[in-house]
Amino acid sequence: FSYSVSHDLRAPLRAIDGFGQALVDDFPEHLPGEAKRYLSRIRASTQHMAQLIEDLLKLARVSRGPIERRTVDLGQIAQQVVGELQQRDPGRAVEVSAWDGMRAEGDPHLLRVALENLIGNAWKFTARSAKPRIEIGALKDRGRTTFFVRDNGAGFEMAYADKLFGAFQRLHSATEYAGTGIGLATVQRIVHRHGGRIWAEGEVGKGAVFFFTLAIAGEEAAAAEPVEEKAHG
Structure with a gap:
């Protein structure tokens, strides 16, 4: 249901945004300044709604269909995601390390979506850090593997940790950090579909x-080859 509704909402939103832009482009001398400001706010709202719908569609997609399990190199995927972030935001100097040898059994596409959200969040919430750092790694304990994404960004109050993974839940205002509040819900859905669990720790101003x-x-597959504590910066 959510997939169908979200899909059908995209066309009218594109029309609203398109006609708003057409008014600005075709009648630049006839629109007073206040009207242009109103149109700008209308377009910004439709674009935000379009992004919200796109994120809802992603959440619906990761909840549907079979999981194609294969051996996945999470370190390699993490490096690709970081490279894409650096290309989109070349002005930022972020120290990033992604460990080698982080292998797991899972769906390559879904696990990439999970890492895109987790690393993307770390990238976003370190925007105000003096020396931003992000680490993607893995811990082993008694043959069990726990993967992690660590940053030294905005952090959060542990009292609100349970709210992080709910759809539309935000611990920071949209004016501080952009986003729709669906990314972590998507990650949780992916992890649960793989029979795993996800949790977070953080401290305000010190990262998460x-x-x-x-x-x-997946843990047994990853344990077959030891995780090398070697990073790509």
């Missing part, structure tokens, strides 16, 4: 770390 596990089968 998001941990997740995958199914036992």
Whole structure:
């Protein structure tokens, strides 16, 4: 239902945004300044709604269909995601390390979506850090593997940790950090579909770390090759 509704809402939103832009482009001398400001706010709102719908569609997609399990190199995916972030935001100097040898059993596409959200959040919430750092790694304990994404960004109050993974839940205002509040809900859905769990720890002003596990089968596959504590910066 949510997939169908979200899909059908995109066309009218594109029309509103398109006609708003057409008014600005076609009648630049006839629109008073206040009207232009109103149109700008209308377009900004429609674009925000379009992004919200797109994120809802992503959440619906990761909840549907079978999982195609195969051996996945999470370190390699993390490096690709970081590279894409650096290309989109070349002005930022962020120290990033992604460990080698982080292998798991899971759906490559879904696990990439999870890392895109987790690393993207770390990238976003370190925007105001003097020396931003992000680390993507894995911990082993008694044959079990826990993957993590750590940053030294805005952090959060641990009292609100349970709210992080709810759809539309935000611990920071949209004026501080952009977003729709659906990314972490998407990550949680992906992790749960892989039989794992996800949780977070943080402190305001000192950063956050998001941990997740995958199914036992994935942990056993990852344990077959030791995680090398070697990073790509």
